[in-house]
Amino acid sequence: MRQKPWPVGHRGKQDGKRAPGRPRSEQARQAILRSTLELLGTSGFAGMTIEAVAMRARVGKTTVYRWWPNKAALVADAFASDTIRQLHFPDTGSVRTDMSRQMRQLIKIFRSSRGRIVSAILAGGQNDKDLIAAFRARFLWPRRREAYATLRRGISRGELRRNIDKDLLLDSLYGPIYMRFLIQHAQLTPRFADRLCALVLAGARPHSK
Amino acid sequence: MRQKPWPVGHRGKQDGKRAPGRPRSEQARQAILRSTLELLGTSGFAGMTIEAVAMRARVGKTTVYRWWPNKAALVADAFASDTIRQLHFPDTGSVRTDMSRQMRQLIKIFRSSRGRIVSAILAGGQNDKDLIAAFRARFLWPRRREAYATLRRGISRGELRRNIDKDLLLDSLYGPIYMRFLIQHAQLTPRFADRLCALVLAGARPHSK
Amino acid sequence: MRQKPWPVGHRGKQDGKRAPGRPRSEQARQAILRSTLELLGTSGFAGMTIEAVAMRARVGKTTVYRWWPNKAALVADAFASDTIRQLHFPDTGSVRTDMSRQMRQLIKIFRSSRGRIVSAILAGGQNDKDLIAAFRARFLWPRRREAYATLRRGISRGELRRNIDKDLLLDSLYGPIYMRFLIQHAQLTPRFADRLCALVLAGARPHSK
Amino acid sequence: MRQKPWPVGHRGKQDGKRAPGRPRSEQARQAILRSTLELLGTSGFAGMTIEAVAMRARVGKTTVYRWWPNKAALVADAFASDTIRQLHFPDTGSVRTDMSRQMRQLIKIFRSSRGRIVSAILAGGQNDKDLIAAFRARFLWPRRREAYATLRRGISRGELRRNIDKDLLLDSLYGPIYMRFLIQHAQLTPRFADRLCALVLAGARPHSK
DNA sequence: ACTTAACCGAGACGGTACGTCGTGTCTTGCC
DNA sequence: GGCAAGACACGACGTACCGTCTCGGTTAAGT
Numbered sequence: 001m002r003q004k005p006w007p008v009g010h011r012g013k014q015d016g017k018r019a020p021g022r023p024r025s026e027q028a029r030q031a032i033l034r035s036t037l038e039l040l041g042t043s044g045f046a047g048m049t050i051e052a053v054a055m056r057a058r059v060g061k062t063t064v065y066r067w068w069p070n071k072a073a074l075v076a077d078a079f080a081s082d083t084i085r086q087l088h089f090p091d092t093g094s095v096r097t098d099m100s101r102q103m104r105q106l107i108k109i110f111r112s113s114r115g116r117i118v119s120a121i122l123a124g125g126q127n128d129k130d131l132i133a134a135f136r137a138r139f140l141w142p143r144r145r146e147a148y149a150t151l152r153r154g155i156s157r158g159e160l161r162r163n164i165d166k167d168l169l170l171d172s173l174y175g176p177i178y179m180r181f182l183i184q185h186a187q188l189t190p191r192f193a194d195r196l197c198a199l200v201l202a203g204a205r206p207h208s209k
Numbered sequence: 210m211r212q213k214p215w216p217v218g219h220r221g222k223q224d225g226k227r228a229p230g231r232p233r234s235e236q237a238r239q240a241i242l243r244s245t246l247e248l249l250g251t252s253g254f255a256g257m258t259i260e261a262v263a264m265r266a267r268v269g270k271t272t273v274y275r276w277w278p279n280k281a282a283l284v285a286d287a288f289a290s291d292t293i294r295q296l297h298f299p300d301t302g303s304v305r306t307d308m309s310r311q312m313r314q315l316i317k318i319f320r321s322s323r324g325r326i327v328s329a330i331l332a333g334g335q336n337d338k339d340l341i342a343a344f345r346a347r348f349l350w351p352r353r354r355e356a357y358a359t360l361r362r363g364i365s366r367g368e369l370r371r372n373i374d375k376d377l378l379l380d381s382l383y384g385p386i387y388m389r390f391l392i393q394h395a396q397l398t399p400r401f402a403d404r405l406c407a408l409v410l411a412g413a414r415p416h417s418k
Numbered sequence: 419m420r421q422k423p424w425p426v427g428h429r430g431k432q433d434g435k436r437a438p439g440r441p442r443s444e445q446a447r448q449a450i451l452r453s454t455l456e457l458l459g460t461s462g463f464a465g466m467t468i469e470a471v472a473m474r475a476r477v478g479k480t481t482v483y484r485w486w487p488n489k490a491a492l493v494a495d496a497f498a499s500d501t502i503r504q505l506h507f508p509d510t511g512s513v514r515t516d517m518s519r520q521m522r523q524l525i526k527i528f529r530s531s532r533g534r535i536v537s538a539i540l541a542g543g544q545n546d547k548d549l550i551a552a553f554r555a556r557f558l559w560p561r562r563r564e565a566y567a568t569l570r571r572g573i574s575r576g577e578l579r580r581n582i583d584k585d586l587l588l589d590s591l592y593g594p595i596y597m598r599f600l601i602q603h604a605q606l607t608p609r610f611a612d613r614l615c616a617l618v619l620a621g622a623r624p625h626s627k
Numbered sequence: 628m629r630q631k632p633w634p635v636g637h638r639g640k641q642d643g644k645r646a647p648g649r650p651r652s653e654q655a656r657q658a659i660l661r662s663t664l665e666l667l668g669t670s671g672f673a674g675m676t677i678e679a680v681a682m683r684a685r686v687g688k689t690t691v692y693r694w695w696p697n698k699a700a701l702v703a704d705a706f707a708s709d710t711i712r713q714l715h716f717p718d719t720g721s722v723r724t725d726m727s728r729q730m731r732q733l734i735k736i737f738r739s740s741r742g743r744i745v746s747a748i749l750a751g752g753q754n755d756k757d758l759i760a761a762f763r764a765r766f767l768w769p770r771r772r773e774a775y776a777t778l779r780r781g782i783s784r785g786e787l788r789r790n791i792d793k794d795l796l797l798d799s800l801y802g803p804i805y806m807r808f809l810i811q812h813a814q815l816t817p818r819f820a821d822r823l824c825a826l827v828l829a830g831a832r833p834h835s836k
Numbered sequence: 837a838c839t840t841a842a843c844c845g846a847g848a849c850g851g852t853a854c855g856t857c858g859t860g861t862c863t864t865g866c867c
Numbered sequence: 868g869g870c871a872a873g874a875c876a877c878g879a880c881g882t883a884c885c886g887t888c889t890c891g892g893t894t895a896a897g898t
Binding site for chain 1: 840841842843844845846847
Binding site for chain 2: 044119
């Protein structure tokens with residue numbers, strides 16, 4: 001669905017040449033993405049309107065539509081531009097401590113104002129394959145790649161079974177957090193991360209015969 | 210937000226008396242709920258319009274608005290009216306088998322056409338407290354109540370720790386299913402239920418010292 | 419368009435017998451007509467709604483529709499029921515005085531709260547033949563019959579030409595009043611009646627050769 | 628009530644500059660006014676709907692509401708745009724002939740399809756000050772200005788009294804036409820104009836002492 | 837310096853759905 | 868069988884955004 005030439009981090013023709021004509025306004029681009037995130041946080045995916053984004057960014061509606069074909073693409077880009085930042089996965093020498101820290105980090109994000117944005121994207125993604133794909137590409141996989149490394153270290157240290165299914169394990173660790181985040185049937189506290197981690201990793205130990 | 214007197218399963222004044230005037234048309238009510246579910250499955254929460262629901266149900270738009278204040282309330286009711294049915298939780302003598310069956314059941318629902326409806330509700334619920342609350346009340350808690358019983362049997366049989374946190378455990382079992390359902394980063398198969406069950410319950414055994 | 423059996427002053431079967439069932443409520447009928455006139459004065463023909471009439475009369479909408487097929491018929495009846503009253507046409511011995519008094523009387527009505535009702539009827543009548551016909555039958559002709567008599571007296575007294583066209587003359591006298599009433603381009607005062615009368619009757623004198 | 632900047636005959640900013648943004652579509656404007664007149668002729672003021680106007684003009688409903696705040700304003704404008712045309716008041720050397728011709732002209736309009744539009748406006752105007760004011764400004768006064776001139780010529784030729792009240796006289800001439808037009812209690816023929824003219828002007832002659 | 841071309845803002849355009857209101861019909865139980 | 872109450876299907880209301888379009892004006896690179 002996202003078909004426009006270089007909606008994200010593009011810097012013009014790659015071949016050294018420049019296209020003729022007025023170059024794209026970087027200022028407008030950033031104002032649009034910023035407004036998108038703000039309104040996403042305020043009104044959610046469904047409540048956010050392109051019209052409001054353009055208005056708030058002091059930009060013509062045309063300029064938004066010129067670069068993003070639809071709301072989902074815009075939101076995905078805005079989210080991506082915001083998320084390109086640290087994902088700090090320390091190596092403390094213990095899988096449990098490492099994973100617990102990561103999971104606390106995620107919970108912190110979910111409970112912050114950016115949580116609203118994440119939930120808006122997950123909600124919008126239920127009707128838009130591209131949006132949920134963008135979420136996976138920009139948010140889920142980068143983190144999970146780090147988590148794989150953490151798990152691998154755990155295996156080599158003998159804290160986890162050699163043949164453990166890493167995706168199964170990571171879903172077991174993160175799934176409950178997403179569930180509580182989205183369904184809100186129980187509190188989502190840092191402490192929950194610890195206890196969850198303890199429960200699940202206990203089932204992943206080598207000698208649990 | 211849901212403020213109209215008895216939008217769900219109401220059967221008129223309880224005190225024997227009847228309200229004056231033409232009674233509410235049961236036929237219209239059912240046609241509306243049915244159309245809602247159909248369109249929800251087709252277009253999702255965001256794509257569904259009240260106008261289309263009314264049209265498909267051969268009903269005046271007014272009649273919809275008379276009984277449901279907004280789309281969320283309508284969808285919640287429709288979902289509720291559909292879900293009041295069996296949740297078969299057998300007692301096979303093994304927590305693992307019992308839970309595994311339940312979880313396979315849920316996966317089956319998620320993969321069926323009704324999965325679309327559930328995801329629509331969870332998506333819509335991110336912008337509507339009442340909708341997500343309705344989901345919990347009509348779908349989550351009834352199932353979870355049964356699951357509590359299953360766990361209790363497991364405890365008394367010595368398959369689970371006495372002091373296990375049941376909500377933590379159930380979230381660990383179901384959370385990953387919801388996560389895969391909503392984010393679609395990995396396949397959601399019946400086999401996943403079994404392996405998930407094995408992993409998590411292993412961490413909940415009494416003597417896992 | 420007015421097809422219901424006896425919407426106006428009917429008192430049931432004429433043959434002494436009574437129809438079976440509950441007799442028509444005279445109280446409801448009067449309340450409806452009264453409400454109609456009030457709302458007509460407040461909101462005009464277009465702004466008046468049957469729903470409001472029923473509400474104000476503390477009556478079911480059905481009861482209105484049972485007896486009057488549409489708004490025009492109702493308004494016509496209400497107007498008629500109100501207008502059955504004095505049209506005092508004195509014989510002072512002078513056509514000019516007689517006519518002037520009549521015309522002042524009309525202007526007084528037009529400027530009173532009942533003027534609003536008359537204008538509502540004339541407005542509504544532009545889209546409804548029955549309504550304008552009712553206006554003629556109930557309001558125009560009764561007055562005009564009296565006016566004919568006045569003119570005839572004038573003829574026999576030699577104040578008017580023998581062969582004068584009475585309708586032409588009466589339209590010349592009343593038309594300007596209606597015009598100012600409806601178009602409001604100039605003041606409609608009692609004095610206007612006198613001057614109008616003087617002008618027109620001057621042209622109707624016998625010896626204006 | 629009519630508050631939009633230049634709904635009528637506006638030709639853009641007068642200071643040479645142009646407002647930014649896409650200019651208003653002259654084609655849409657004319658299509659709307661044309662449709663309005665057509666529907667007004669067909670269904671009258673009350674029966675005409677904005678929705679139908681937009682549909683017939685192949686225009687979005689928004690475009691109508693963007694420029695006209697309500698039905699009355701739209702109708703007034705449509706009527707005005709139609710009426711800006713010839714009002715031929717010849718100078719034959721006789722007030723009576725001149726006036727008679729004008730009056731015949733009016734009767735001709737009233738009896739044509741445009742009569743329906745006039746009656747619709749007069750009807751609608753009973754509930755809308757602006758509408759009736761527009762009628763006066765666009766239709767009544769321009770004609771009357773010409774008529775004043777005709778009368779003035781008559782006075783200077785000695786056909787009319789010097790001190791004649793021109794408005795009284797014109798109302799006496801036109802009022803009966805409007806009355807027959809609106810109440811339809813008698814035929815409105817060209818011949819009526821002549822006889823009316825004869826009667827009233829006879830009362831306006833200088834020496835009728 | 838002048839042309840060319842793509843960008844920009846503004847805002848009107850034809851539409852769709854909204855949630856409300858009134859229409860005229862109907863379906864109750866009571867009188 | 869009339870009555871009040873009020874639900875019903877219908878259709879227009881006036882509003883908010885949609886995504887597209889047409890303007891005048893800006894900004895550089897390529898003459």
